[in-house]
Amino acid sequence: MNDFENEYYLVFKKFNPQTLYLTALQKSADRDFEFDKLRFGEEPLFFENGYKEQDKARGVTRFYSKAHINISTLVVRDEIYEDIKGFNIRHLQLYPSVHRYLHKMVTN
Template sequence: MNNYEQQYYKVFEVPFRETYLHLKASQDTGRRRYSFTKLDFGDGPIFFTNADKGEMPFIVSDFLLHGFFPVVSKKIAEMITPYNINGFQLFPAVLIGDDEKWHEDFFFFNAYGNLDCIDFDSSEILDYSPEDSRHEIIRYKFKNEVLDAIPLENRLIVRPSKVAGGGLLIHESIVTKLSKHIDPKAFKFFRLSEYKLGDKYS
């Protein structure tokens, strides 16, 4: 039996850093419902600015987070492009600096498909009720039979359904590639088998 909790990770910003870049979607980007629908390439890229302009410097890196969703450089995107991942596409993004300069060749993790892959009865959940439409998960347990039925390439990045706060679960094979280009002082990956709610603040 596969222990999928050992194979998947969540990623968070390291808290309490002196400098960071929080991305804010432009108004037009917000109208495109970019966080939960499949974006159309014909509509052009999406745009982000510095949410803390005037308070924090605009410093770009190969890997950034907008909420739970990575925004990555072309270098990282090229590592993921060869894979056919269900309900997912790398979508062009432009980061607009505090000086209004455009930083192109970035890509947003447009995870538009949800997968019913979490075993809520076996997971540890805060105030669990089966009738709830979303659940705040303390510790994750997968529905192994769901992942068993999907080829690995197609589930390298998963957006689980009915999980409060959303977020993406990233397979260890992708994490290995990403971690070579990510500052560990800025972002941290948590293996699901070791993760519990609130660990991102530790």
């Protein structure tokens, strides 16, 4: 089996102007979490709306769903975390993260 025969899943069924795209705050981005394994006991990762300034200027409201994307990182809410935490998924690390409006999130 080669890498092209693996299964992949899209998080959103359809994209729309209200889709929320997260950006890591600088203190989290500096931790290089996309490539380095995170150590439990350190502070969570922190995210914010990647388009917050543009949204504020245009009066755009974006909505939270059960899962969001930050470049290559999947950020999920508690209910998805609870569903998958018991599975041994190769190359997936569940680690606490925070968005100022969603206080408990998990990312790989």
